[in-house]
């Protein structure tokens with residue numbers, strides 16, 4: 077199966093959007109590799125705050141346009157989502173599309189990688 081490019085940004089255990097507590101929903105854990113295969117208009121998954129959303133149906137309803145969402149297909153859109161200062165309404169709409177979370181082991185792996193980058197490269201954001 078086709079896999080998309082993974083962005084260099086590492087996943088963190090930090091909540092930028094801070095929206096849900098799981099009460100009745102037991103989130104399924106997806107690996108980064110699996111998430112990366114859902115990067116097309118036929119199946120468009122995006123990670124926000126380490127949670128995984130399926131925006132395939134929503135993409136054509138997004139007030140900011142479908143293509144901007146497609147740019148984040150299979151990847152992490154947290155910072156972009158936050159940067160555009162989305163409303164409470166947007167955060168409410170999102171809940172409907174939640175399908176799971178990123179596997180914990182993948183988070184730890186990226187955390188240690190970003191730590192190494194910081195030490196070697198002197199800053200975050202460099203490709204590994």
Ligand code: HEM
Nearest residue numbers: 139140144145148153156157160161162163165166169170
């Ligand atoms: C993942 C990265 C995302 C980016 C880069 C992005 C970008 C944008 C931009 C540029 C606008 C402004 C459109 C305009 O004023 O012409 C917008 C508006 C909006 N977006 Fe997104 N968006 C993202 C994800 C989402 C998601 C996941 C949702 C909800 C499921 C969402 C819901 C909305 C809504 C409801 C608006 C209207 C303004 C508001 O209520 O905040 N967006 N978005």
